[in-house]
Amino acid sequence: MKPLALFGGTFDPIHLGHLSVAWEASELLDAEVRLMPASVPPHRSSPTASAEQRVEMLRAALRGQSRLLLDTRELDRSGPSYTIDTLHEFRQEFGARPLVLLLGADAFAGLRSWHRWRELFDVTHIGVLNRPGVDACVPGELERAVAPRRTDDPAVIGAQPAGRVIELAVTPLEISATRIRELLAAGRDPRYLLPAGLFDDPALLAPYRETSLH
Ligand SMILES: Nc1ncnc2c1ncn2[C@@H]1O[C@H](COP(=O)(O)OP(=O)(O)OP(=O)(O)O)[C@@H](O)[C@H]1O
Numbered sequence: 001m002k003p004l005a006l007f008g009g010t011f012d013p014i015h016l017g018h019l020s021v022a023w024e025a026s027e028l029l030d031a032e033v034r035l036m037p038a039s040v041p042p043h044r045s046s047p048t049a050s051a052e053q054r055v056e057m058l059r060a061a062l063r064g065q066s067r068l069l070l071d072t073r074e075l076d077r078s079g080p081s082y083t084i085d086t087l088h089e090f091r092q093e094f095g096a097r098p099l100v101l102l103l104g105a106d107a108f109a110g111l112r113s114w115h116r117w118r119e120l121f122d123v124t125h126i127g128v129l130n131r132p133g134v135d136a137c138v139p140g141e142l143e144r145a146v147a148p149r150r151t152d153d154p155a156v157i158g159a160q161p162a163g164r165v166i167e168l169a170v171t172p173l174e175i176s177a178t179r180i181r182e183l184l185a186a187g188r189d190p191r192y193l194l195p196a197g198l199f200d201d202p203a204l205l206a207p208y209r210e211t212s213l214h
């Protein structure tokens with residue numbers, strides 16, 4: 001069965017790094033990919049843009065293609081957007097369909113600090129997206145947990161619902177939302193780091209131009 005891949009993030013704002021790695025993950029896994037904005041992202045300070053503003057930017061970014069879809073379910077819950085809760089919801093909805101949680105290498109390296117992190121492997125596969133400047137080596141306790149789960153074969157991911165870890169060799173792009181927020185706050189115009197749709201309506205990027213840095 002075609003896997004369903006979930007790419008969660010703060011997306012403050014969505015940028016071409018996110019879109020490119022999500023697109024390539026979709027190709028590599030032959031998966032449908034859903035981009036899932038966190039309402040209250042755990043483990044970081046409040047985003048600069050509100051959840052509604054981040055969703056509007058995602059809608060504008062995803063217009064005109066059908067491989068990457070938007071999933072706003074985390075916005076319907078109050079409190080921190082714990083991924084394990086979201087994944088249990090998906091599992092209920094999608095039965096035995098393979099689920100793949102897509103994580104940039106930086107997010108993956110921090111997995112041990114996540115809420116009920118060991119339980120994630122019962123519900124999902126994990127696809128790790130390489131990211132420039134991030135070491136592919138992970139802390140010992142995490143590596144011990146993932147070593148027996150590693151595979152480099154996308155067919156293995158499609159053949160079972162959960163439990164494996166695959167490194168996805170996506171094109172490295174050194175783009176971050178932090179850098180984009182800094183550029184916008186400084187009055188710069190990072191148009192080739194962002195999807196063109198974000199420039200269609202000046203209101204979309206206004207939160208970053210009008211506020212001080214977060
Ligand atoms: N350029 C990139 N290459 C690979 N993965 C990325 C890239 N940018 C973001 N990601 C991954 O996308 C997910 C969501 O990231 P997030 O929305 O926090 O973007 P970010 O650019 O890391 O933002 P910030 O700079 O605000 O921390 C995370 O798993 C992160 O590792």
Ligand SMILES: O=C(O)c1ccc[n+]([C@@H]2O[C@H](COP(=O)([O-])O)[C@@H](O)[C@H]2O)c1
Nearest residue numbers: 008009010038042043081082083114115
């Ligand atoms: O569940 C957790 O404990 C948890 C801790 C940190 C991050 N996450 C999720 O990881 C995704 C990427 O987070 P971030 O902060 O890098 O945008 C996003 O979907 C978050 O909700 C989840």
